[in-house]
Amino acid sequence: MSLFGQDRSFLDALTPQDRRALLAEGAPRSYRPGEVMIRERDTTTYVLALLSGWAVVSVETERAARLILAVRGAGEVVGDLAAVDQGPRSATVTALSRVDAVSVSGGRFRGFLAARPHATSLIMRQLSARLRSADSERRSLASATVLQRLAARLAELAERAGRTQDGGTVVELPLPQHDLAAAIGATREAVAKALRQLREHGVVRTANRRVTVVDMRALFRLAQGRGFPGGGPPHKPPPTV
Numbered sequence: 001m002s003l004f005g006q007d008r009s010f011l012d013a014l015t016p017q018d019r020r021a022l023l024a025e026g027a028p029r030s031y032r033p034g035e036v037m038i039r040e041r042d043t044t045t046y047v048l049a050l051l052s053g054w055a056v057v058s059v060e061t062e063r064a065a066r067l068i069l070a071v072r073g074a075g076e077v078v079g080d081l082a083a084v085d086q087g088p089r090s091a092t093v094t095a096l097s098r099v100d101a102v103s104v105s106g107g108r109f110r111g112f113l114a115a116r117p118h119a120t121s122l123i124m125r126q127l128s129a130r131l132r133s134a135d136s137e138r139r140s141l142a143s144a145t146v147l148q149r150l151a152a153r154l155a156e157l158a159e160r161a162g163r164t165q166d167g168g169t170v171v172e173l174p175l176p177q178h179d180l181a182a183a184i185g186a187t188r189e190a191v192a193k194a195l196r197q198l199r200e201h202g203v204v205r206t207a208n209r210r211v212t213v214v215d216m217r218a219l220f221r222l223a224q225g226r227g228f229p230g231g232g233p234p235h236k237p238p239p240t241v
Contacts, residue, residue, distance in 0.1 A: 009075030011049060013122050022112055022119075023049060026104035031055075031095040033174065038079050038093040045086055045106025047079045053099035054173060058182065059091045068183040069134070071096070071161075071173070080123055083109045096174050144225065147194045149184040151222035154204065158213045168205065168212040176209055201228050 011019050026049065031037050037048060040059060050072060057070040057078065069091060072078055078093045083106035104112070113120045144152075154171070162169040175183070181191040198204045203219055205212040213219055218229050 009073075010077045010122055010126060011075040014119060018116055018119055022104065022109075023102050025108040025112055026102040029101050029103045031099040031101070033095055033097050035095045036092060037095055037099065037101070038089055038091075040089050040092040042089045044089065045079075045083045047077055047083045047104045047106065047109045048093070048101040049077050049104065050074050051100045051102065054096040055093050055099055056096050056175075056179070057091050057093050066182045067185055068179060070130075071175075073161075077126075080109070081127065082106065084113075084123065084127075146184065146186045146190045147197060148223060148225050149186065150180065150191060150194045151198070151203075151219050153180065153183055154198075154211060154213060155216065155219045155223050157211070158216065158219070162213065166212055168214040169216065171211045171213070172209065174209055198222075203228075 011022075014022065026047075029048070031053075037055060038044070052074050055072045055078065056068055057072060058066050058068045061067050072093070079089070081087075082089050086106065113123060157171045157173060157175075158169040161173050162171045164170075177191055177195070178188045181188045184191070186194075195204070195206055198219075199206060201218070203213070203215045203222070205214060221227070221229060
Protein backbone atom coordinates (compact mmCIF):
# COMPACT_ATOMS: atom_id res chain seq x y z
CA MET A 1 0.00 0.00 0.00
CA SER A 2 1.15 3.55 -0.67
CA LEU A 3 0.70 6.30 1.87
CA PHE A 4 0.93 8.85 -0.89
CA GLY A 5 -1.14 9.49 -3.98
CA GLN A 6 0.03 9.07 -7.55
CA ASP A 7 3.29 10.69 -8.60
CA ARG A 8 1.34 13.49 -10.29
CA SER A 9 -1.35 15.10 -8.14
CA PHE A 10 -4.88 15.85 -9.32
CA LEU A 11 -4.36 19.63 -9.50
CA ASP A 12 -1.05 19.22 -11.33
CA ALA A 13 -2.66 16.87 -13.85
CA LEU A 14 -5.38 19.39 -14.72
CA THR A 15 -4.82 21.93 -17.45
CA PRO A 16 -3.96 25.40 -16.10
CA GLN A 17 -7.40 26.64 -17.22
CA ASP A 18 -9.24 23.80 -15.46
CA ARG A 19 -7.18 24.24 -12.31
CA ARG A 20 -8.04 27.94 -12.16
CA ALA A 21 -11.70 27.13 -12.85
CA LEU A 22 -11.86 24.58 -10.01
CA LEU A 23 -10.20 26.88 -7.46
CA ALA A 24 -12.53 29.71 -8.50
CA GLU A 25 -15.50 27.50 -7.51
CA GLY A 26 -14.50 27.48 -3.84
CA ALA A 27 -13.36 29.53 -0.87
CA PRO A 28 -9.96 29.54 0.88
CA ARG A 29 -9.59 27.66 4.16
CA SER A 30 -6.69 27.23 6.57
CA TYR A 31 -6.24 24.50 9.19
CA ARG A 32 -3.98 24.31 12.23
CA PRO A 33 -1.85 21.21 12.97
CA GLY A 34 -4.09 18.58 14.53
CA GLU A 35 -7.32 20.19 13.29
CA VAL A 36 -9.91 17.86 11.74
CA MET A 37 -10.64 18.91 8.17
CA ILE A 38 -13.14 16.14 7.33
CA ARG A 39 -14.69 13.74 9.83
CA GLU A 40 -15.50 10.07 9.17
CA ARG A 41 -19.24 9.30 8.84
CA ASP A 42 -20.21 12.98 8.43
CA THR A 43 -22.77 13.69 5.71
CA THR A 44 -21.01 16.77 4.34
CA THR A 45 -19.90 16.62 0.68
CA TYR A 46 -17.42 19.48 0.23
CA VAL A 47 -14.06 18.79 -1.40
CA LEU A 48 -10.77 20.28 -0.23
CA ALA A 49 -8.10 21.12 -2.80
CA LEU A 50 -4.82 21.24 -0.87
CA LEU A 51 -2.50 24.12 -1.74
CA SER A 52 0.19 23.63 0.94
CA GLY A 53 0.99 21.49 3.96
CA TRP A 54 0.36 17.85 4.83
CA ALA A 55 -2.79 16.04 5.97
CA VAL A 56 -3.35 12.49 7.15
CA VAL A 57 -6.30 10.27 6.20
CA SER A 58 -7.41 7.77 8.86
CA VAL A 59 -10.28 5.51 9.93
CA GLU A 60 -11.41 4.11 13.26
CA THR A 61 -11.19 0.32 13.53
CA GLU A 62 -13.60 -2.00 15.33
CA ARG A 63 -11.25 -1.94 18.34
CA ALA A 64 -11.48 1.87 18.48
CA ALA A 65 -7.89 2.11 17.22
CA ARG A 66 -6.78 4.54 14.54
CA LEU A 67 -5.49 3.27 11.21
CA ILE A 68 -3.75 5.76 8.94
CA LEU A 69 -4.57 5.13 5.29
CA ALA A 70 -2.71 7.91 3.52
CA VAL A 71 -0.78 11.15 3.69
CA ARG A 72 -1.95 13.89 1.34
CA GLY A 73 -0.04 17.00 0.30
CA ALA A 74 -0.17 20.03 -1.94
CA GLY A 75 -1.94 19.48 -5.27
CA GLU A 76 -4.21 16.70 -4.06
CA VAL A 77 -7.94 16.73 -3.35
CA VAL A 78 -9.61 15.06 -0.37
CA GLY A 79 -13.29 14.42 0.23
CA ASP A 80 -13.99 13.66 -3.42
CA LEU A 81 -15.60 10.26 -2.78
CA ALA A 82 -18.46 11.73 -0.74
CA ALA A 83 -18.83 14.52 -3.27
CA VAL A 84 -19.22 12.00 -6.11
CA ASP A 85 -21.48 9.40 -4.47
CA GLN A 86 -23.06 11.72 -1.85
CA GLY A 87 -22.65 9.03 0.82
CA PRO A 88 -21.22 9.43 4.36
CA ARG A 89 -17.56 10.29 4.73
CA SER A 90 -15.41 7.16 4.54
CA ALA A 91 -12.46 8.56 6.54
CA THR A 92 -11.22 11.40 8.71
CA VAL A 93 -8.74 13.92 7.32
CA THR A 94 -6.56 15.75 9.87
CA ALA A 95 -3.96 18.45 9.31
CA LEU A 96 -0.42 17.29 10.14
CA SER A 97 1.01 20.75 9.64
CA ARG A 98 -0.60 24.06 8.75
CA VAL A 99 -2.71 23.36 5.67
CA ASP A 100 -3.99 25.92 3.19
CA ALA A 101 -6.80 24.68 0.97
CA VAL A 102 -9.76 25.68 -1.16
CA SER A 103 -13.15 24.28 -0.12
CA VAL A 104 -15.49 23.45 -3.01
CA SER A 105 -19.08 22.34 -2.36
CA GLY A 106 -20.05 18.86 -3.52
CA GLY A 107 -22.55 20.25 -6.00
CA ARG A 108 -20.05 22.62 -7.58
CA PHE A 109 -17.44 19.86 -7.74
CA ARG A 110 -19.85 17.51 -9.51
CA GLY A 111 -20.73 20.29 -11.93
CA PHE A 112 -17.03 20.90 -12.58
CA LEU A 113 -16.50 17.21 -13.39
CA ALA A 114 -19.62 16.99 -15.57
CA ALA A 115 -18.32 19.77 -17.81
CA ARG A 116 -14.78 18.34 -18.06
CA PRO A 117 -14.39 14.69 -19.13
CA HIS A 118 -10.61 14.84 -18.60
CA ALA A 119 -11.06 15.86 -14.95
CA THR A 120 -13.64 13.08 -14.47
CA SER A 121 -11.14 10.57 -15.88
CA LEU A 122 -8.49 11.80 -13.43
CA ILE A 123 -10.84 11.39 -10.47
CA MET A 124 -11.83 7.88 -11.57
CA ARG A 125 -8.15 6.97 -11.94
CA GLN A 126 -7.48 8.36 -8.45
CA LEU A 127 -10.35 6.38 -6.90
CA SER A 128 -9.16 3.23 -8.65
CA ALA A 129 -5.59 3.71 -7.38
CA ARG A 130 -6.84 4.16 -3.82
CA LEU A 131 -8.95 1.00 -4.05
CA ARG A 132 -5.96 -1.00 -5.26
CA SER A 133 -3.90 0.47 -2.44
CA ALA A 134 -6.52 -0.60 0.11
CA ASP A 135 -6.47 -4.16 -1.29
CA SER A 136 -2.68 -4.21 -1.00
CA GLU A 137 -2.90 -3.01 2.60
CA ARG A 138 -5.23 -5.86 3.54
CA ARG A 139 -2.75 -8.38 2.13
CA SER A 140 0.11 -6.71 4.00
CA LEU A 141 -1.71 -6.74 7.33
CA ALA A 142 -2.46 -10.45 6.88
CA SER A 143 1.01 -11.63 5.85
CA ALA A 144 3.81 -9.11 6.55
CA THR A 145 5.66 -8.67 9.85
CA VAL A 146 5.73 -5.36 11.73
CA LEU A 147 9.38 -4.89 10.75
CA GLN A 148 8.56 -5.51 7.09
CA ARG A 149 5.61 -3.10 7.10
CA LEU A 150 7.60 -0.42 8.93
CA ALA A 151 10.53 -0.75 6.51
CA ALA A 152 8.15 -0.33 3.56
CA ARG A 153 6.59 2.79 5.12
CA LEU A 154 9.96 4.38 5.95
CA ALA A 155 11.30 3.64 2.45
CA GLU A 156 8.24 5.29 0.91
CA LEU A 157 8.46 8.33 3.21
CA ALA A 158 12.16 8.70 2.39
CA GLU A 159 11.54 8.50 -1.35
CA ARG A 160 8.56 10.86 -1.41
CA ALA A 161 9.21 13.34 1.40
CA GLY A 162 12.88 12.97 2.34
CA ARG A 163 15.91 15.13 1.66
CA THR A 164 19.57 14.21 1.45
CA GLN A 165 21.46 15.35 4.54
CA ASP A 166 23.88 14.09 7.21
CA GLY A 167 24.95 11.04 5.23
CA GLY A 168 21.43 9.78 4.65
CA THR A 169 17.87 10.66 3.69
CA VAL A 170 16.13 12.73 6.34
CA VAL A 171 12.36 12.47 6.82
CA GLU A 172 10.83 15.22 8.93
CA LEU A 173 7.13 14.70 8.35
CA PRO A 174 5.42 15.29 11.72
CA LEU A 175 4.63 11.59 12.27
CA PRO A 176 5.40 10.54 15.86
CA GLN A 177 5.74 6.86 16.80
CA HIS A 178 2.04 6.41 17.52
CA ASP A 179 1.24 7.72 14.03
CA LEU A 180 3.83 5.40 12.47
CA ALA A 181 2.13 2.57 14.37
CA ALA A 182 -1.25 3.68 13.05
CA ALA A 183 0.18 3.77 9.52
CA ILE A 184 1.14 0.08 9.60
CA GLY A 185 -1.61 -1.36 11.80
CA ALA A 186 0.68 -2.12 14.75
CA THR A 187 1.08 -1.09 18.38
CA ARG A 188 3.41 1.69 19.43
CA GLU A 189 5.45 -0.83 21.42
CA ALA A 190 5.92 -3.04 18.36
CA VAL A 191 7.04 -0.05 16.28
CA ALA A 192 9.50 1.01 19.00
CA LYS A 193 11.01 -2.50 18.96
CA ALA A 194 11.27 -2.54 15.16
CA LEU A 195 12.89 0.91 15.14
CA ARG A 196 15.41 -0.30 17.72
CA GLN A 197 16.32 -3.21 15.44
CA LEU A 198 16.78 -0.82 12.51
CA ARG A 199 19.01 1.44 14.60
CA GLU A 200 21.10 -1.46 15.92
CA HIS A 201 21.75 -2.68 12.38
CA GLY A 202 22.73 0.80 11.20
CA VAL A 203 19.78 1.14 8.82
CA VAL A 204 18.28 4.29 10.35
CA ARG A 205 18.95 6.97 12.92
CA THR A 206 16.07 8.52 14.87
CA ALA A 207 15.43 11.74 16.73
CA ASN A 208 12.31 13.59 17.85
CA ARG A 209 9.86 13.29 14.91
CA ARG A 210 12.81 12.74 12.58
CA VAL A 211 14.13 9.60 10.90
CA THR A 212 17.32 9.47 8.85
CA VAL A 213 17.59 6.51 6.50
CA VAL A 214 21.26 5.57 6.36
CA ASP A 215 21.01 2.37 4.30
CA MET A 216 18.18 2.56 1.75
CA ARG A 217 19.16 -0.72 0.11
CA ALA A 218 18.83 -2.58 3.41
CA LEU A 219 15.48 -0.90 4.04
CA PHE A 220 14.13 -2.09 0.68
CA ARG A 221 15.46 -5.58 1.41
CA LEU A 222 13.60 -5.65 4.72
CA ALA A 223 10.43 -4.33 3.09
CA GLN A 224 10.58 -7.34 0.77
CA GLY A 225 10.79 -9.68 3.77
CA ARG A 226 14.39 -10.77 3.03
CA GLY A 227 15.90 -9.97 6.44
CA PHE A 228 18.92 -7.90 7.40
CA PRO A 229 21.88 -8.04 4.99
CA GLY A 230 24.32 -10.79 5.99
CA GLY A 231 22.11 -11.93 8.83
CA GLY A 232 24.94 -11.12 11.21
CA PRO A 233 24.98 -9.35 14.56
CA PRO A 234 23.65 -5.82 14.80
CA HIS A 235 25.87 -3.00 13.65
CA LYS A 236 27.05 -0.95 16.60
CA PRO A 237 27.22 2.79 15.89
CA PRO A 238 30.46 4.54 16.88
CA PRO A 239 30.50 5.99 20.38
CA THR A 240 29.66 9.64 20.72
CA VAL A 241 32.10 11.93 22.45
